Amino acid sequence: MAAQIVENEEPQLPQILIHRLPSFDLPFKAQLVTRFRLIDPYASSDPTAFFSSPQAQSVRVLLPVGPSPVTADTLRCLPSLQCVIGSSAGVDHIDLAECRRRGIAVTNAGSAFSEDVADYAVGLLIDVLRRLSAADRYVRSGSWPVKGEYPLGSKLGGKRVGIVGLGSIGYEIAKRLEAFGCSIAYNSRKKKPSVLFPFHENVCSLAANSDVLIICCALTNETHHLINKDVMTALGKEGVIINIGRGALINEKEMVQFLVQGEIKGAGLDVFENEPNVPKELFELDNVVLSPHRAVLTPESFTTLYEVVMANLDAFFSNKPLVSPVDLE
Amino acid sequence: MAAQIVENEEPQLPQILIHRLPSFDLPFKAQLVTRFRLIDPYASSDPTAFFSSPQAQSVRVLLPVGPSPVTADTLRCLPSLQCVIGSSAGVDHIDLAECRRRGIAVTNAGSAFSEDVADYAVGLLIDVLRRLSAADRYVRSGSWPVKGEYPLGSKLGGKRVGIVGLGSIGYEIAKRLEAFGCSIAYNSRKKKPSVLFPFHENVCSLAANSDVLIICCALTNETHHLINKDVMTALGKEGVIINIGRGALINEKEMVQFLVQGEIKGAGLDVFENEPNVPKELFELDNVVLSPHRAVLTPESFTTLYEVVMANLDAFFSNKPLVSPVDLE
Numbered sequence: 044m045a046a047q048i049v050e051n052e053e054p055q056l057p058q059i060l061i062h063r064l065p066s067f068d069l070p071f072k073a074q075l076v077t078r079f080r081l082i083d084p085y086a087s088s089d090p091t092a093f094f095s096s097p098q099a100q101s102v103r104v105l106l107p108v109g110p111s112p113v114t115a116d117t118l119r120c121l122p123s124l125q126c127v128i129g130s131s132a133g134v135d136h137i138d139l140a141e142c143r144r145r146g147i148a149v150t151n152a153g154s155a156f157s158e159d160v161a162d163y164a165v166g167l168l169i170d171v172l173r174r175l176s177a178a179d180r181y182v183r184s185g186s187w188p189v190k191g192e193y194p195l196g197s198k199l200g201g202k203r204v205g206i207v208g209l210g211s212i213g214y215e216i217a218k219r220l221e222a223f224g225c226s227i228a229y230n231s232r233k234k235k236p237s238v239l240f241p242f243h244e245n246v247c248s249l250a251a252n253s254d255v256l257i258i259c260c261a262l263t264n265e266t267h268h269l270i271n272k273d274v275m276t277a278l279g280k281e282g283v284i285i286n287i288g289r290g291a292l293i294n295e296k297e298m299v300q301f302l303v304q305g306e307i308k309g310a311g312l313d314v315f316e317n318e319p320n321v322p323k324e325l326f327e328l329d330n331v332v333l334s335p336h337r338a339v340l341t342p343e344s345f346t347t348l349y350e351v352v353m354a355n356l357d358a359f360f361s362n363k364p365l366v367s368p369v370d371l372e
Numbered sequence: 373m374a375a376q377i378v379e380n381e382e383p384q385l386p387q388i389l390i391h392r393l394p395s396f397d398l399p400f401k402a403q404l405v406t407r408f409r410l411i412d413p414y415a416s417s418d419p420t421a422f423f424s425s426p427q428a429q430s431v432r433v434l435l436p437v438g439p440s441p442v443t444a445d446t447l448r449c450l451p452s453l454q455c456v457i458g459s460s461a462g463v464d465h466i467d468l469a470e471c472r473r474r475g476i477a478v479t480n481a482g483s484a485f486s487e488d489v490a491d492y493a494v495g496l497l498i499d500v501l502r503r504l505s506a507a508d509r510y511v512r513s514g515s516w517p518v519k520g521e522y523p524l525g526s527k528l529g530g531k532r533v534g535i536v537g538l539g540s541i542g543y544e545i546a547k548r549l550e551a552f553g554c555s556i557a558y559n560s561r562k563k564k565p566s567v568l569f570p571f572h573e574n575v576c577s578l579a580a581n582s583d584v585l586i587i588c589c590a591l592t593n594e595t596h597h598l599i600n601k602d603v604m605t606a607l608g609k610e611g612v613i614i615n616i617g618r619g620a621l622i623n624e625k626e627m628v629q630f631l632v633q634g635e636i637k638g639a640g641l642d643v644f645e646n647e648p649n650v651p652k653e654l655f656e657l658d659n660v661v662l663s664p665h666r667a668v669l670t671p672e673s674f675t676t677l678y679e680v681v682m683a684n685l686d687a688f689f690s691n692k693p694l695v696s697p698v699d700l701e
Contacts, residue, residue: 066520162528162552166504169495173670175663179505182662183655187648191395193664198672199491222551223491301559319516326512334504335522341502343527 048093049259050081052264058082058101059128062117063108070108070130071349079356094120104128104359106352113137115164126359130352132156132212132339133289135262136207142303143371150355152210153367155348156340159217163338164257164287167311168204168220170332171283172197177329200224203255207246207269208260208288216257228252231260246270250277255285262289272297277306282307287338299324302331313338376475377422379410385428387411388457388687391446392437399437399459399677408685412619423449433457433683433688442466447474455688459681461485461541461668462618463698464591472700479684482696483540485669490544490668493586493616496640497549499614499661501526504657529553534582536575536598537589537617538564545586551663558583560589575599579606584614591618604636611636616667619645628653642667 050072061069061083075081082102084093084170093099096119102121106128107113113127115138127137129151142149170176173196181193202225206213209229217227217240228241230249236243243249246269250256260266270284270293278284284307286293295316301307302325309330315321318336325331340348354366374421379401390398390412406607411431413422422428423446431450435457437633442456444467456466458480458601471478499505502525510522520582522670531554539559546556557570559578564571572578575598579585587605589595599613599622608615611638624645630636631654638659644650647665669677683695 061489083564158553159527162498163504165552166498166502170499170504170508173492173495173666175492175495175499176505176508177662178663178666179499179661180509182650182664187650187664191648193666195666195668195670198488198670200487201672209447218549219548222548223494224487273524319520321516326514332504333661334507334509335511337502337507337522337695339523340525341524341527342423343530 047354048083048084048086052078055081056080057104057356059104059106059257059356060099060102060121061085061106061108062111063114064111067108067111069106070345071352074349074353077225077313088348096165106130107137110136114139118142119185126355126365128352128355128359129369130348132200133261135289139371148352148359148365149369149371150367151369152348153351154215155344155351157211157215157352158285159340159344160212160259160338161219163313163334164212164216164285164311165219165223167285167287167313167332167334167338168255168283168332170197171285171309171311171330172199172202174329176332180329181282198278202226202254203252203334204255204257205243205249206240207249207256207258207292208261208266209238209240210261212259212287213257216259225255246274247277250274250282251279253278254281255283258284258286258288258291258292260288262292268294270294270298272301273358275301278307279310280306283309283311285298285311287313290318295322376413377412379405379412380408382409384574385409386433386685387433388433388435388685389428389438389450390414390435391440391442393440396437396440398435399674400681403678403682410642433685434460436466439465444470446475447471451596455684455694457681457684457688458698459677461489462590464618468592468698468700477688477694478698478700479680479694479696480698481677482680483544484680486540486544488669488673489541489588489616489667490548490662492642493541493545493588493614493640496616496642496661496663496667497584497586497612497613498528499530500614500638500659502527503658505661509658520558531555531583532557532581533584533586534558534578535594536568536578536585536587536621537571538567539588539590540589541588541616542586545588554584563567575603576606579603579611580608583610584612587613587615587617587621589617589621591621596620597623599623599627601630604630607636608638609635609637612638612640614640616642619643619647624651631657 058080063085084090099120103125118141126148132152134151178193204220204225206229209231230243230246299322311332313334358365387409413419428449432454447470455477461481463480507522533554535558538560559572559575612663628651639663642663687694
């Protein structure tokens with residue numbers, strides 16, 4: 044079995060266990076294989092066999108590809124595991140509580156995706172406010188010559204944008220939206236001393252003082268359904284929500300109701316609670332833009348992602364501090 | 373007849389002739405009427421009657437609403453005309469050659485629309501590169517759960533953006549795109565001494581050195597079909613065109629061919645040669661975003677537009693320099 048799933052048998056090389064969904068390829072395998080001994084159970088017909096093999100006992104580093112779930116069960120099969128090198132921005136697919144309990148370090152993609160996600164968030168916001176996707180549908184359906192002028196959207200400049208989670212993605216969004224003349228405020232676990240934007244200790248207060256909420260915090264037990272009916276009521280009828288974080292950051296059922304009843308003005312949604320399923324009620328609405336979890340990155344950013352992954356691997360194997368550790372506290 | 377079409381009969385007030393298509397209302401009539409004697413032939417059942425009336429002989433100021441055509445025929449009926457106060461960004465609906473010949477001054481909306489148009493141009497560009505509208509169609513059609521992951525788009529940061537026409541709209545676009553990490557170059561009638569972006573004397577050279585061309589110059593005899601097959605060949609297979617200027621700035625027939633054959637990568641089009649008609653071939657393409665001439669402005673910008681129009685009227689009637697004159701040379 045081992046011969047099928049191990050790439051580069053050179054015994055003195057550091058060893059990495061690849062963990063992936065069958066549909067995901069390791070994006071930079073060709074580069075990794077020159078420096079590491081890669082074990083890829085999914086290259087065999089029975090991936091689970093590896094996890095009960097003696098080899099699993101010695102695995103120190105796990106490299107999950109994209110959103111491949113790293114459950115407590117998986118972790119239990121790897122008693123020597125010391126580090127999970129994540130290659131995504133959010134790490135809610137990794138059982139962080141179990142990692143914390145076991146003292147396993149976790150890294151994420153650092154800021155490799157931040158620019159792409161920020162670009163997408165701004166794109167969704169312009170789209171919702173100025174109705175780009177809806178206008179495109181209007182033209183393609185042949186309505187323009189028949190029904191005449193399409194309604195004007197609303198202006199981006201001057202909007203008060205509340206950023207929920209001012210990490211590297213939130214910061215990139217703020218930087219961009221300032222160039223459009225928006226004012227920025229934010230909510231985070233704690234106030235960031237180096238940041239001049241106004242801080243709101245709770246999301247309701249941020250929502251009450253914002254025209255737009257952009258959700259880009261991590262999904263944890265604490266942030267699950269952070270955006271609920273109270274927050275949306277505070278945001279109000281003219282308010283817009285952009286979600287490029289995770290679907291479950293919003294109580295989706297409540298949001299759908301608010302959108303359908305016009306209790307908020309619109310939404311740009313890249314993520315959903317039960318992907319790839321999107322609430323059907325949203326398909327009928329022209330004030331929402333629906334995107335299939337594509338804010339994440341572009342092919343151009345794979346190089347940056349590769350650099351972050353390599354830097355974390357190098358740091359781990361030379362006992363130096365990891366470059367993009369996830370705070371497990 | 374006069375009684376029906378004149379608002380505010382106060383004889384000592386300065387007089388303005390409103391010129392509008394029947395479908396367009398004067399957006400700030402309530403404010404204008406307190407300060408001016410407004411003549412609005414379209415308030416009567418026979419608008420043409422006014423133009424052959426003795427009253428037409430004394431009209432000094434014409435205020436066309438939106439894109440209402442000001443033809444040589446119209447101008448001929450107004451022998452005392454001294455000034456056309458435009459309320460749009462582009463003034464290709466006004467016979468500028470005839471105005472120049474007669475020494476009639478023309479103003480436009482100045483920079484009242486610049487921010488809105490720039491926002492829209494950036495929105496179209498993100499949409500084309502990151503495939504927002506196409507992804508929204510993918511989700512709405514129910515394809516996500518069936519066909520799986522939607523292809524990733526391409527990165528905005530690092531793109532070389534060539535701006536064709538660096539007026540106030542082009543400048544606002546450049547300011548925004550710099551915040552996304554794009555590099556900017558431009559083509560204009562002449563190099564602008566105060567601008568640090570690289571200048572290209574001809575559009576082909578700009579296209580050859582750009583990943584994206586954003587068309588935002590005025591439509592004149594000189595710029596008609598400025599973007600032709602030579603420019604698109606120079607832009608190349610990976611190139612994207614955004615047009616928020618006028619449809620006829622591009623040879624539309626050639627562009628459709630380039631898009632259909634994959635000779636350029638994509639386009640975001642707010643304007644077309646024969647509006648509201650859009651070439652049907654484009655409806656089938658996922659690499660184009662089609663918009664029904666809506667970049668123009670948002671309701672929030674009407675206040676700014678009103679201020680520009682009033683400032684021009686005040687300037688004219690007090691013999692001061694107009695605030696946003698169109699260069700007729």
